[in-house]
Amino acid sequence: MSSEDGSNALEEFKTTLDGLTFNSRPIITTLTQLAEEHMSLAQEFVGLIENRLEKCVPSQKLFTFYVMDSICKNAGSPYTIYFSKNLHKLFRKTYLLVDNQTRTKMISMFKTWMVPLPAGDLMFDHSSLNSIENFLIKASALHQKSATPPAIQQHTAHNGPAGSNITVKSLLSDIDKLALITQSKLVSTPDDAKLQAKVAILKQLRQELQKERLAPEFLSQVHQQLKQIFAQEHQQQQQQQQQQQLPLQNNSQFLPPSSQGSVNNDMSRGSLQANGNNGSMFGGSLQFNAPFLNQLTNSNRLNKLSSLVNMLREKELLHEPGEASITTLAAKLEPEFDSSKTVQLPSYSLLQDILGDLEAQRQTQNLDILNASVLQLSQQFVLNDNHPITEKLVHFLYRAKPNKCSICGKRFGNTLEEKELEIQHLDWHFRVNKKIKGIQSNTTTSTKVIQSRNWYLDENQWADFKEEDIIATDIDTGAAEQQPTFANNREDSTDAIYTKLRNKYIVVPDYATDMKFQCPICTESTYGKYDEDLGEWIWSNCVQVGDKFFHATCYYEAAKSQQSNTSSSPSFQNLQLDLGIFNELLQ
């Protein structure tokens, strides 16, 4: 076989392999034949396949494994020997990246490798296979925590321990009511993004409930959450109505607070406690608890069954699978296929954000720190790990200001003043960002902005300093220019000038073979450095005057002292300083 044949075969193999973007038997067969015909290229083929396993998108990795599998089963050694080397690593890596359906297929494939060949031995190196098996056993143990066989799932759906009479139908009607309230609010404030999102979520939740068969416990948690939101909506609405009615009908009788309960009853069909936790400042659940939300996470969609499984396990109703082993793993994964086909719920974080914000507002309504005399700097109060008032007040630090800056994490509230601050804040980020990234052009060069630390203020300057000079958002990105430097030196070390000077650079000329120049003023040598942005070697802080190179800063100082005719140091006197360049430096 000529080497040309070889490289042709290699090329063909590679092109064909690249075409394996779907599960194609013909392609796999072609590749297997090529591998059989060109045993001398085995190492190269193995390299190509391993490379593809590393680089291709997760959804295509399985097909590449199939190629490997097919080649090994048909062509055998030396392919099996070469593949054994990295098999464990590649298998493990791939397994972690792919979805559960693919994982099951990988496990099925793996099971075939554990079947001895006619000669009695296994196809791949034993240690390699052992480590894959160990890995899979560990992985399956993880799955066991959340997965449960379908038979049990069905069983519990009928005889759920929750045993409540909450039905999908009752929840749907709750959702409809809530949607109605939210939508009517949206009419008055049509631009409210939170409300819009809420409507969308309710809609999605509705669809989801209709689609999926859900555990009673899950339903009851949805129900609890809806109840809370409902109570809050109702309270807000009532307050609004009262405010509106107040000036008009002074004598009209307000509903007593307890009547809020009737609304709850109305929506919740008896099985609920009637105390909506909107009344007392300290009552009710204080922390927004998210089990319901946990159940909606995409990454953990099986979690919604895990608590149920635990309960069953406690009552010994659950058949515990024996020692975790490879042969049972595939079965355990199967239930996940069905759930993975269902429509995705909104992301966990979105739900957590919206419901959390609502909760925080509910908790912090009418809360007054000044009047809360329990807030004492005393041992008794401080060493209290679940004081109800603190659990409410904590919301002030977080979600009571629901608008979180996506750049720095700072929070802003919903009042007009806070909204204004938020706009200014974002504007500030924008300007700062532009300045950080921005290109500053001057007469000779355009360079990235270089900055340095300023001198600290002395005691008197500091005592008179106002933070407003730093944090005022209408000031152009901080205090560079207004920043006082230490008094006596202010004149000759204005930082802006020096920054400008140091930004001057000269591209190292070709004839400078030693890559350095010696500044005639300070006699220091400066070496060139590579500037990534320019793609050139440069001398920074450098200016060319005639055929001489100076430090821009040295030149500036020398020229300045000559110009002002003060005592110039002896070394400057024999220099012909070009004041035109001096002026240019300052531009």
Next chain:
Amino acid sequence: MEFVEFSEVSETTKTSSLPQGHEWTVQVPAGSKLTVIVKYGIAEILGTELANDVPYTFQGVIVNIYAIERSMIEWKCLEELEPKVSENKSYHAYIYNLNFALERLRLSSFNGPRVLIVGNASTGKSSLAQMLCSYALKIRHYQPLLVNLNPQDGVFSLPGSITATPISELLDVESSIWGQSITTGATKLHNKQPLVKNYGLENIRDNRPLYLSTITQLASGVQQRLKNDPIVRRSGVIIDTPKLSHLDTEDWSEVGHMIEQFDINAIVVCAESDDLAIELSEVFRTKIGSIVRIPPPGSIIAIDDIMRRALQRVQIREYFYGTTETVLSPYTMGAGFEELTVFRPRNISEYGEDKKDVDLTVFDKIEVNSSNLQHAIIAITNISRKESQDKLNTASIIGYGLITEVNDSKKKLRVLLPVPSRIPDRAMILTEYRYLE
């Protein structure tokens, strides 16, 4: 059901899901870089909430991420790290209680609380100071004054200094010195403006009189500022102190001095048991309104001498060169020996029998040469070289320089300065800190 998930996405990027109330703690070795992204949830670092989907990088520091709500973080580091996840709800509940009690004091007076935090090593003093400042920013636009009296730590400055800094905007969680003092350009977060005084020695026991007088100097600036600045005054003062083993715990001379100089009205004791709080309340009964003890958090990573030194190097580096986010360009300046006037604080270990007669607050002028100055950090004062040297005792520090090269035969040296300027015509004070680039 809460359990910590840990799953590997690839060889370098890992995700950790943090249940509510759990803290993720890791020490990033000097020289390696950790990047963390909060994928969802509310997570904070010492009271500063992290933005979501924004990468934060950490180098050579200890990182504590606390999950206010169930959060998912994604992190990567080339080095193998071993993060610890621990439940820490109670500790944080105490801090919240403390914060809201302080908040109420701010609301009810024009003079905010003045809090001194004391405790042994690794009891969470600095973290507590940082959290109290960060929380104070959140409800109203307060500007609490953060005072660091631990000269082995650098807060907006270098180790060797003690500082006072109004915290008027978010602290920089990525920074080893809590954020940047004023720079010449734009920075991602707002700069801070510290008042800096120099102690310069490594150990307080080597010159207690100088330490006390440096505190007096810092406090006089602070009192002046509080007089001028109603917002800072109302926001109050939070003071972090050196570990107790560095202080005189027989006569409590330094603690007493701090209480007096800063008009302290509340002490927070970071300790496992009540003993210290009881002793302090006996000693300072007449002066202090409240003494509250906070037990140390379970998640603490004790800092040993080696880590302390590594951290100090990181801080020195950051002072001159900034962070990956805010790159700073220091400036190397050549100078003749005759252009520098350098003094050195006295060190009690150098005196024998006559210890008692020596005024330790006096500075000695030293010769400029390589054996004195090579690789040394020098504090640049605001006092002119020509002025009388007893003014040094009241000097403010305008910045620090690093002597990178000393050539005794040419009588020339090179100084790394944070600011692009000539060598300031100021008296300088040699510190005990050295840094080899």
